[in-house]
Amino acid sequence: MKRRSIVKYAAVAAALSLGLTACGSGGGDAKAAGTVRVTLANHVWTEGIKAAIPEFEKATGLKVELTQLGEDQLSDQYNVKLNAGSDEIDVMMYRPLQEGKAFAKNGYLADLTSKVSADANWDWKDYQEGPVKASTVDGKVVGVPIITEREVLYYRKDLLQAAGVQVPKTMDELEAAAKKIAAANPDTAGFVARTAKSAAVTQFSSFLYSFGGDFTDADGKSAVGSDAAKKAYSFYGGLIKNYGPKNVSTDMSWPEAMAIFTQGKAAFYTEADSLYKNATDPAKSKVADKVGFAALPAGPAGSKPYNIPSWGLAVNNASGNQDNAWKFIQWATSKDRTLAAQKAGVPGPRASVWADPAGTSTYPKDLAEAIATSAKNGVGHDRPQVITVGKAREIVGEPIVASITGADASSAADSANEAFQKFLDSEKK
Amino acid sequence: MTVLTQSQTSAAPQAPAPRRRKPLGTRAYKVFRVVALVAVVLFLIAPLFWMLLASFKTNVDIYDTAKSFIFTPTGENYANVLQRNNYFIFIFNSFWVAFVSTALSLVLGVPAAYAMSRFTMGRSALVVLMARVIPGVSLLVPWYYVFSNLKMVGGFEVLILSHMFVALPLIVYIMMSYFDSLPLELEESAQVDGLTPIGAFRRITLPLSVSGIATAGILSFIFSWNNFMFALVLSGSKTKTLPVAIFDFVSYASIDWGGLMAAATVVTIPIMIIALFTQKYIVSGLTAGATKG
Numbered sequence: 127m128k129r130r131s132i133v134k135y136a137a138v139a140a141a142l143s144l145g146l147t148a149c150g151s152g153g154g155d156a157k158a159a160g161t162v163r164v165t166l167a168n169h170v171w172t173e174g175i176k177a178a179i180p181e182f183e184k185a186t187g188l189k190v191e192l193t194q195l196g197e198d199q200l201s202d203q204y205n206v207k208l209n210a211g212s213d214e215i216d217v218m219m220y221r222p223l224q225e226g227k228a229f230a231k232n233g234y235l236a237d238l239t240s241k242v243s244a245d246a247n248w249d250w251k252d253y254q255e256g257p258v259k260a261s262t263v264d265g266k267v268v269g270v271p272i273i274t275e276r277e278v279l280y281y282r283k284d285l286l287q288a289a290g291v292q293v294p295k296t297m298d299e300l301e302a303a304a305k306k307i308a309a310a311n312p313d314t315a316g317f318v319a320r321t322a323k324s325a326a327v328t329q330f331s332s333f334l335y336s337f338g339g340d341f342t343d344a345d346g347k348s349a350v351g352s353d354a355a356k357k358a359y360s361f362y363g364g365l366i367k368n369y370g371p372k373n374v375s376t377d378m379s380w381p382e383a384m385a386i387f388t389q390g391k392a393a394f395y396t397e398a399d400s401l402y403k404n405a406t407d408p409a410k411s412k413v414a415d416k417v418g419f420a421a422l423p424a425g426p427a428g429s430k431p432y433n434i435p436s437w438g439l440a441v442n443n444a445s446g447n448q449d450n451a452w453k454f455i456q457w458a459t460s461k462d463r464t465l466a467a468q469k470a471g472v473p474g475p476r477a478s479v480w481a482d483p484a485g486t487s488t489y490p491k492d493l494a495e496a497i498a499t500s501a502k503n504g505v506g507h508d509r510p511q512v513i514t515v516g517k518a519r520e521i522v523g524e525p526i527v528a529s530i531t532g533a534d535a536s537s538a539a540d541s542a543n544e545a546f547q548k549f550l551d552s553e554k555k
Numbered sequence: 556m557t558v559l560t561q562s563q564t565s566a567a568p569q570a571p572a573p574r575r576r577k578p579l580g581t582r583a584y585k586v587f588r589v590v591a592l593v594a595v596v597l598f599l600i601a602p603l604f605w606m607l608l609a610s611f612k613t614n615v616d617i618y619d620t621a622k623s624f625i626f627t628p629t630g631e632n633y634a635n636v637l638q639r640n641n642y643f644i645f646i647f648n649s650f651w652v653a654f655v656s657t658a659l660s661l662v663l664g665v666p667a668a669y670a671m672s673r674f675t676m677g678r679s680a681l682v683v684l685m686a687r688v689i690p691g692v693s694l695l696v697p698w699y700y701v702f703s704n705l706k707m708v709g710g711f712e713v714l715i716l717s718h719m720f721v722a723l724p725l726i727v728y729i730m731m732s733y734f735d736s737l738p739l740e741l742e743e744s745a746q747v748d749g750l751t752p753i754g755a756f757r758r759i760t761l762p763l764s765v766s767g768i769a770t771a772g773i774l775s776f777i778f779s780w781n782n783f784m785f786a787l788v789l790s791g792s793k794t795k796t797l798p799v800a801i802f803d804f805v806s807y808a809s810i811d812w813g814g815l816m817a818a819a820t821v822v823t824i825p826i827m828i829i830a831l832f833t834q835k836y837i838v839s840g841l842t843a844g845a846t847k848g
Binding site for chain 1: 613614615618619695696697699700703708787788791792799802803805806807808809810
């Protein structure tokens with residue numbers, strides 16, 4: 127009796143584990159020579175590439191294995207997998223400014239310097255300067271930019287017309303226009319923008335540059351306590367505090383701020399141009415036909431929006447398949463593919479595609495103009511260029527929130543300056 | 556709220572000191588109970604209700620406060636989730652991983668818990684508890700390293716194993732306290748009547764423990780169904796589970812709230828149905844474990 131019971135349980139357990147192995151898909155066997163394993167973020171760009179992958183497979187005889195994830199999930203996955211020295215990723219889509227420096231310092235990213243300059247047809251020189259700079263760490267090219275962004279001014283044509291104001295060219299005009307429209311329309315805010323500490327940093331950066339400041343000075347010291355920075359903090363926060371939505375939350379990233387604008391509750395909105403479809407698509411926006419675009423208004427130092435690569439492609443340094451990985455990148459970033467992506471609403475990094483009338487044919491005309499201007503005088507970063515970007519953003523974002531809530535922006539900037547300098551010192555060690 | 560205060564004041568003088576011991580019958584208590592229940596239910600249901608409503612709205616309507624409750628429903632989000640994004644595959648993946656990891660954990664965990672409960676294996680129990688205490692995140696990197704060297708990442712086996720790591724201690728702990736609460740005399744008399752110790756376990760103790768096993772199994776199933784962290788790193792494109800797949804609706808420059816809410820509803824409903832049908836086991840099983848000191 128005793129033995130029989132044991133045998134019976136053992137049999138059940140064995141049957142279960144057998145079923146388990148039989149149903150396993152054997153995910154690890156992809157190391158076959160002709161496979162490129164590509165990890166991409168959820169993005170319109172990715173949708174385009176996904177649809178075109180059969181072309182690449184046909185032309186090269188390689189097989190592409192695609193993994194697609196949300197941006198934060200992607201980041202988490204890289205941190206675990208690359209940290210464990212995984213060779214299961216060949217091509218990786220990454221954010222050059224957010225994690226590029228950290229990844230490069232950790233040795234995750236393969237050096238592509240010789241590869242990018244080898245093919246004249248593919249043409250590395252065609253890439254805009256800002257994005258190239260952001261993809262280069264310590265003199266080595268570690269990534270190829272694929273998607274670029276600039277901060278532009280979104281505005282409501284109808285509200286401006288009703289109030290009889292021109293599209294603002296300077297920060298002062300922007301403030302005056304926001305004030306006038308907010309006073310005339312009690313339910314509508316004059317201005318809206320991101321308010322959350324970390325999320326707002328990138329959109330605040332263009333204001334900072336236009337007021338003549340930057341996060342760090344030429345010697346790499348913290349500069350968020352400078353006079354220019356203080357003025358920028360109090361201007362950005364003041365716009366939202368005085369002419370922003372009533373009871374404004376200090377937790378807004380782009381989805382929330384964009385929602386206020388697309389529900390028709392704000393006249394001006396400064397945001398990345400790559401998000402423009404959220405405002406012009408009638409399925410997402412109530413004011414789709416009333417949205418206008420303009421270059422960022424000029425501050426005391428001129429109009430200096432960021433012009434950055436939000437995403438790039440890199441090769442995993444631990445991959446044993448680097449040549450095929452490069453083949454994929456070369457194809458995915460070719461002039462044709464860049465043009466196709468740009469037509470689908472993804473601003474690219476190639477100067478020749480921007481110069482080509484077809485490259486801007488699908489964009490609202492005023493947006494194309496704003497982008498062209500911004501690309502010329504743009505700054506190559508939109509956040510502190512450090513290793514632990516997340517932490518740095520929390521520090522330099524503090525005075526933005528202080529300013530929005532009506533606290534003293536100047537003293538907040540001073541304490542942020544001190545904290546940021548400490549942070550920079552600790553990173554140097 | 557006014558109803559509550561009125562009835563409180565009117566009921567107070569009618570309830571003299573000695574009668575306070577059984578306030579269950581007073582009107583004030585009844586009203587209070589109803590109000591409290593409604594408040595709690597509203598509080599708990601509101602997010603789910605919002606999710607359900609939003610899953611039938613277009614992306615423009617979701618943000619429109621004027622259309623919070625009155626809107627033209629659309630089935631587009633569900634079509635998007637179930638057809639174009641092929642959620643049936645993810646549902647199967649989630650179900651398979653949760654089912655197998657729970658079943659295996661039960662097969663291994665219930666006898667283990669029985670042994671630990673009956674033979675006072677304090678130290679073994681402590682080791683199992685350790686596994687319960689260590690945060691799963693801290694194990695991800697070493698796991699990934701080991702499993703990727705074994706070429707197992709991306710398969711169902713590795714997901715099932717990782718979920719068992721959490722499910723097994725959970726089951727062992729619930730079952731241990733459950734077995735502790737069963738009288739030893741039952742097994743002793745079974746053995747007097749000629750059953751072996753294992754026979755007594757199988758024919759007497761196990762049938763008596765069904766509600767405990769159901770509790771442990773359901774909790775472990777729910778954990779596995781909801782687990783995001785392990786699946787994120789250890790699953791592959793073919794073994795993606797629902798919590799990971801949900802994030803497909805969030806992309807860099809656009810968020811499909813309607814699709815996201817429809818997907819969240821699809822994830823929530825199966826587990827709600829399971830919990831609804833088995834809740835009496837959960838409640839009795841939990842208290843059975845809890846009353847034992």
